[in-house]
Amino acid sequence: xxxxxxxxxxxxxxxxxxxxxxxxxxxxxxxxxxxxxxxxxxxxxxxxxxxxxxxxxxxxxxxxxxxxxxxxxxxxxxxxxxxxxxxxxxxxxxxxxxxxxxxxxxxxxxxxxxxxxxxxxxxxxxxxxxxxxxxxxxxxxxxxxxxxxxxxxxxxxxxxxxxxxxxxxxxxxxxxxxxxxxxxxxxxxxxxxxxxxxxxxxxxxxxxxxxxxxxxxxxxxxxxxxxxxxx
Numbered sequence: 001x002x003x004x005x006x007x008x009x010x011x012x013x014x015x016x017x018x019x020x021x022x023x024x025x026x027x028x029x030x031x032x033x034x035x036x037x038x039x040x041x042x043x044x045x046x047x048x049x050x051x052x053x054x055x056x057x058x059x060x061x062x063x064x065x066x067x068x069x070x071x072x073x074x075x076x077x078x079x080x081x082x083x084x085x086x087x088x089x090x091x092x093x094x095x096x097x098x099x100x101x102x103x104x105x106x107x108x109x110x111x112x113x114x115x116x117x118x119x120x121x122x123x124x125x126x127x128x129x130x131x132x133x134x135x136x137x138x139x140x141x142x143x144x145x146x147x148x149x150x151x152x153x154x155x156x157x158x159x160x161x162x163x164x165x166x167x168x169x170x171x172x173x174x175x176x177x178x179x180x181x182x183x184x185x186x187x188x189x190x191x192x193x194x195x196x197x198x199x200x201x202x203x204x205x206x207x208x209x210x211x212x213x214x215x216x217x218x219x220x221x222x223x224x225x226x227x228x229x230x231x
Contacts, residue, residue: 078162106212108160148206192216
């Protein structure tokens with residue numbers, strides 16, 4: 001599988017983080033990845049890290065025609081991981097699930113596990129603008145999901161830029177247009193280059209993807225793929 005040059009579409013790979021590690025998962029990782037994994041506690045965090053990074057290598061190998069263990073990653077100018085070749089990717093994982101977004105365009109993805117407890121007021125005040133807080137306040141019993149819709153949208157955008165949480169989430173404002181798509185503003189100005197979409201990842205998670213597009217207003221096709229289909 002290859003990524004067509006200039007294509008503006010995204011593959012969203014779902015990687016369930018359950019069960020035991022596949023045989024040879026540790027061997028596919030780089031020395032640096034293995035060392036990082038060995039330092040992780042508790043064991044569940046270590047397993048999730050190893051499985052998500054193993055899956056990333058297995059998936060990207062199919063786009064780049066490279067052996068998974070031979071894939072080399074570098075840090076971009078802002079610290080965002082990059083793979084050799086024309087493929088762009090973004091990885092996010094949380095309780096029970098990892099998502100890998102792959103595209104020829106700059107891309108960012110974020111997934112979060114929903115929780116029964118509502119977000120703390122202090123967290124909402126730091127991460128949401130006044131307009132966003134007002135929208136969350138009207139969500140009734142869906143306060144947590146509403147908050148995470150904004151959180152994942154903002155984080156996917158900032159990850160796509162290569163900034164991540166180095167920039168406060170309150171500097172970014174999301175304007176949802178219906179359930180699935182949103183406009184995004186940073187520093188008070190709408191960033192028309194980026195398309196932002198909510199992802200369908202089941203009842204226990206909330207996720208979003210941001211894609212850098214060549215012109216404003218285009219619809220970015222999403223293809224949902226399951227890592228288990230490769231195993």
